[in-house]
Amino acid sequence: MPARKQRWRRSLPADLMAGATTALVGIPQAMGFAIVAGVNPVYGLYAATFATAIGALLTGSSYLKVMLSNILAVSIYSVLAPIPEADIPATLFVLTLLVGIFQLGFGLVRAGSLTGFISNAVLTGFIIGGALLIILGQLGNLTGYELERGGIRIFAAADLLRHTAEINPQALAVGLLTTGLVLAFRRVPHLRTAALLLPIIIATLIVRAAEIEVALVSDISAIPAGLPAPVIPDLALAPGLLVPALALAILGLVMAVGVTEKTPEPDGTIADVNQDFRGQGITNILTSLFQCAPASGSLSATALNVSAGAETRAANLFSGVIVGLLILLAGPLAELIPLPALAGLLILIGAELMYRPHEIACIWKYSRSGRWAMVATFLSTQVLPLQYSIYIGVFLSLAIYLVTSTRGASVVRLVPVGEGMFREERAPDRLPEGQVTVLSISGNVFFATLQAIERSLPSPEGARGAVVIFALRGQVEAGTGLFRMLERYARQVHAHGSRLILAEVDPGLLAGLSETGATPVIGESIFEAIRAADR
Template sequence: MPAGETNWRRSLPADLVAGATTALVGIPQAMGFALVAGINPIYGLYTVTFSTAIGALLTGSSYLKVMLSNVLAVSIYSVLAPVPEADVPATLFVLTLLIGLFQLGFGLVKAGSLTRFVSNAVLTGFVTGAALLIVLGQLGNLTGYELPREAIRILAVPDLILHAGEIQPQAIAVGLLTIALVLVFRRVPHLSSVALVLPIVIAALLVGAVFPEIALVGDVAAIPDGLPLPVIPDLALAPGLLVPALALAIIGLVMTVGITETTPEPDGTIADVNRDFSGQGITNILCSFLQCAPAGGSLSATALNVAAGAETRMANLISGALVGLVVAIAGPLAELIPLPALAGILILIGIELMNRPHEIACICRYSRSGRWAMVATFVSTQVLPLQYSIYVGVLLSLAIYLVTSTREATVVRLVPAGGGMFREEPAPNRLPGGRLTILSVSGNVYFATLRAIERSLPSPEGAEGAVVVLALRGRVEAGTGLFRMLERYARQVEAGGNRLILAEVDPRLLSGLEGTGAAAAIGHRNIFFATPIVGESLMEAIRAAEPLVREKE
């Protein structure tokens, strides 16, 4: 028997258990997130059926579960809120198609490395803000009072207070009971896998017997039986959705990178994020024809997949197939689910998503720029449509990078500590006369940091007989700005009868030094090129500089 077939047979029991577990949890989650997105819950079920199964075959990660996630759901709501209800399905399918095209493009150009420019502080502010929107958005379903669809959710609380007379105590009781049952069942070992499903069943039975006036899923959307017929997205709607679709594609990919990097493959390696991008893109493109909402990597569902014992990508394929089987056989039963019960589960998920005090405290304590970026991103999620908040976050991340790298770009002094080692010290403000000063550039060298680097170079004013060795190892992509700065400093140093020596210079910089006149100002004999041995060029430059200092003396 071939080895591949043997491995498949060996892992199948574990994958069946994991697939069944994530399917049971995924059904109420998919319906709940669809309500968060402001769409018919059936589209959430279609998504967790087809996107999870197709994504299992196409993404790079073996464990990544592709479905309608909580953050994507809030973002979709922001896009669809102004759309007339009759046009929501057609708009949704076009949005799914465009997001897939953008994600596929990101994967093809291997844009995975670009996600590092979204800082953790910005991502924390964004996810926390999105989680708060989930909680606020479900207050209406929890209390039985219907909030306006287009209302800004931060105003949900005062709106509820103004309409306190319309709140249903029975709805609140059902929602709180559902939350309590979920928390209790999670602590029971044999019930943890059904901790989301069983409370909903109990709530449905309770409402049917005692509280028939409480709103059900069937009151807001019809859940047909069977799987969907293919549709062709209306591309005439595409122009108005390009900007939000790009934002949602970025959101999905940033979340996916975080999941992939924290969920190693069975052999301990990290999956190719660019293949994840392409796989998600193709998945969304195909699923847009199957009446699906935009899908992306789900952190909680992926973590559950691993915790349930999944060994291969077959677990996600089984999960999608099982959800599809339930939809095909018993789809209309979902209409009996009480809205307060789903709201309770979503509020619990939102609170757990916001529960990251240690991470927030670390950002506030150790990163001043990150602290303000986190706060600004969080505020933007509450006052702007969520799909535009990610643009705010990306711009803030780039600003943090530029400001931080500019602030950290400086020149340090290297003091010999014996054995070819050096101790770093702040560079002196002025060159000490008659002495050798060894310097090194610390931080990134590019056009925005050159001014900070030049200001931190010791002034040669008043110095006599000083020799400066400046190490430039690793400074390859310097540009003409660096060459002109070195030329200016060399002329300043030489004007006082001192000497500038460059060490660890990449040979590829020679033509630039010559073309800008820097090599002539410094002198070719004072330029020592880097070798594969770190420090060899620096030590050679120091040996050449020591006799010059003695001559000056």
């Protein structure tokens, strides 16, 4: 106990600084994503307070930041679009409660492995489609032209092009100025962490001083000075929200698994995703009492938390507390923020979310079935309510699995028997210290079998000086999931003082490893490409 207390004291300054950084950056994000969701920005701020602080205590990951995320916000909008405006708040809080109940249920039945049945190609198509919806949805606030609520967003954008004469040039100028300032501040090292907040403040001051006529946050909602008292959601609204709430729960959990897998714990291990499920579920159940929008793990916010120097989960606790204090002390000042400024910020975030050329190229080049699943999922996000697109993605993923996966897959150990021949054995649970272990994959490598393959990899714990030779002959169309799995295993092997060597790597697979950024992580591992004459 004294050692734990000492570590807590040692990490306190770093966690406090990281918490303050993510709080200040998260305020405009939380308000903006609430606007994307079509709700009062204060509900996003409440989520950045309560969900972030409570989630910090309950999730398995030390760094996972729980808040209203961008893709979740677009999905919430599609759920609430048909709801009368007066009923939106009550519907939102019930939605948060139901999402939490489903997430908790997934965690209790340990359904973390089921997320492996949503392919990376489907998820990529969904994220790109959702990001485009963010951009299209904010064109009205950016230009001052009121777009039609609901319907297919691309048609609303076409309507804007037909009414360019009705665009408010002052609103457009404020939005573009905000976007330009964000990009400029990111190039200044000392201003990088405040690159989202400072442009909003500057735009607000300019609009206020010059008396520019643009829409403000106060025109759509009031931001009270204070935190809400607990209120039980109206459960009579629950039956009509069960299907969309399940979709939001699945979406939030899949996104959180991606965050957890990309953010190892301080000791290099991956946190228990089922504990993340349970933690997010309980968090949403509790925060539904405090007027919060549904929350999930956010990749960008978690990455910022780590880069800001967070050492323990206390950083997210501090972040939530700081946002809460700012609401108490200066909540009504948020009403002065120009909507075009927030729109410019959100459009930039959406554009950056869409910009993933290497991932799209890898899916297109290395997975024939994946490329069409990605396209189909993207198109579904544009013509259907977003919460139903995730169901389409799940069904597409399962269909691909049933068509292409004929048997399971696992890692086997290759034992030399002489004359260049090897015998397959069950892979050991742990790598033998100071010895060479040759591994290969038995069965089909497919996104739904990757978790089974990864579970059968020998643990490098306590095996200092071990060498792992991983033979990848025949793995040509493995997809980006295999690249990420190899990257994670390389991190674990290196962390325990051992070495990973990839052998018999097809040139196409080698190119995929390089394009996805896995090669630098694997480091000095030896890649032996299969020569054409050997095939």
